[in-house]
Amino acid sequence: MPITAFSKQQGRELDVEQWLRLHGYAAQGDAELVGVPNALRALASADIECSCCGAAGAVLVGRGRGRATGRAVTQNHFRFRGPDGSNPHDPLCDYFDEKKVSGSEYLTNFSTDRSALTRAIRELVCRAIQGGLLSQRDMRRMRQWFLDVKSQHAFTMDVSADLLQWCVDLWSAKAYRPVGQFPFRPEHGALPGFDWQAAAEQEWARRNADLFDLCGRQRVHFHRRWIERPLKIAAQRAGETLFDPTPLQTQYEAATTLARFAADYVFDAGPGAAPIALQRHASEWGPTGHALLAFSALLLFLRDWDLEAGVALFVHVRTLPPAEDDLAGNLIGLNPFHDFEAWQVIRVARLIGAQRTDRRPAQEQVADVLKDLRVQHAHWEAARSAA
Ligand SMILES: [Zn+2]
Known part of the structure; x- marks a missing residue:
């Protein structure tokens, strides 16, 4: 369920709402995106690629609603399909199976504080881009860096x-x-x-x-x-070949520490406004934490994973003037640490399996x-x- 993807035309990563607005369509009044003209959908398909593996064939998906409650259960996102309906992602892409990446989270209740947090992070990304503290190039570099580290630790799921x-x-x-x-x-x-x-x-x-x-x-x-x-x-x-992210333990710990700090100051109201879900251990954040962890990882990446320097960068971004253009970009879709704790368990189970x-x-x-x-x-x- 990629929340953001890369627009070739714009040369930046965007979420569905941002992309639509850049093409003159206001998605606010159309949560389920039923009114998006076919021509615009075709344009999206040609313009947008997976920010992880470059797959084409983007489909715009509106907010899903639970049948019983009528409440939003998923947020706007992209889906990627080949012309024949096949899966165009690279088998090693984080989104290879869009539903499996998020597992049951795909349909978990999409609470309002989660979307407020997502929007707040997007605004901070735009602020930082406007202030010259980060660029689209940095995001691509970070994605590549993660991919390189993980691919050095690829293994077959056994x-x-x-x-x-x-x-x-x-x-x-x-x-x-x-x-x-x-x-x-x-x-x-x-x-x-x-x-x-x-x-x-x-x-x-x-x-x-x-x-x-x-x-x-x-x-x-x-x-x-x-x-x-x-x-x-x-x-x-x-049986699939997978990336093992667990060698990134130090980076993961720095990112969760920064994210926990940042969660308290993302909103003007201070610590009281942080989503309750983020007050638990990072392993229990689920999709609520994706945007924040992705943002924290980027800040730390730009500071060579030095926690204090990363916190300083967050404070710098947070105290910049609000973004005038909130279409400058985004990176919230891909949390490089998703399911990190689960991968750790799998890694140790493999070690135990080999050593018992x-x-x-x-x-x-x-x-x-x-x-x-x-x-x-x-x-x-x-x-x-x-x-
Ligand atoms: Zn992909």
């Missing part, structure tokens, strides 16, 4: 639902319990009501300590909730450990009786 579930089982085996926060000793089994199952799970987790090190280094947790999105991505993109020594289901392995612990206990008891 993570299965079973592997992700295995990681969750391993993670939950280590869950805090009083028993097993220390190594098992055979005499523990002599305790009345000793929890053998918990002890076996903990022991199994301990025997796989090196796999937990992988999670710790990447700051990934395999809670059930954390694998929902990775499961979806892994199933949808199975036993691929059998967790339950089977824990049952074996349990048998082993009981044997150790029986030996201890026999030795004690013999003494």
Whole structure:
């Protein structure tokens, strides 16, 4: 669901509304774009290309409304179709599958604060262009930079639902319990009501300590909730060659930090006006955060990913006079960090898949450990009786 795309004629990235206004059509009164003349649609198709891969065949799509509520559920966006209805995106384009990129987000409720934020970011982009702080060339350079870094880390999606579930089982085996926060000793089994199952799970987790090190280094947790999105991505993109964005960890952290700061000052009313969704962790921002993260990434890119310099640039842009021409450009459509947390989980799952020594289901392995612990206990008891 690209919100912005590149106009060849204008030499800049624009959203649907901006592009239509440049061609004399005011979209405000026509949220669903039903009144756009066919000639203008044809012009869009010839003029606009995907800002990620250069695909042609743009279709203007108006705000979608939920059948039951009549409320807007999607905002104006571009869709790309070949003359025969095929998908014209490069298979490695972020928008290769326009619906899959945003997944269920494609139809999530499109709240008003989200569109206000989108508009506010657009205005800041125009302001910065007007003030000479950034240009269309910078945006293209940033996109290229991301593409280059990611393509150095391309891989074939080979993570299965079973592997992700295995990681969750391993993670939950280590869950805090009083028993097993220390190594098992055979005499523990002599305790009345000793929890053998918990002890076996903990022991199994301990025997796989090196796999937990992988999670710790990447700051990934395999809670059930954390694998929902990775499961979806892994199933949808199975067998495809994909870019791994996770080597951009430092840049991602800088961008989310700047974005969190910027969210408080995008609106004149200050921190109170920031969308509630952005007060949560960046991994939960969803589409609300796309525009802000894309903008933050661009500011940081222009300052070599130095956070303080990026914040200073944001303050500079924010305190410039408002843009006289809010058609100067846009970049909100492509958040280079979309689904970053999910990709991290997928990356660590792949590492675990390659490093684990036993691929059998967790339950089977824990049952074996349990048998082993009981044997150790029986030996201890026999030795004690013999003494
Ligand atoms: Zn594309």
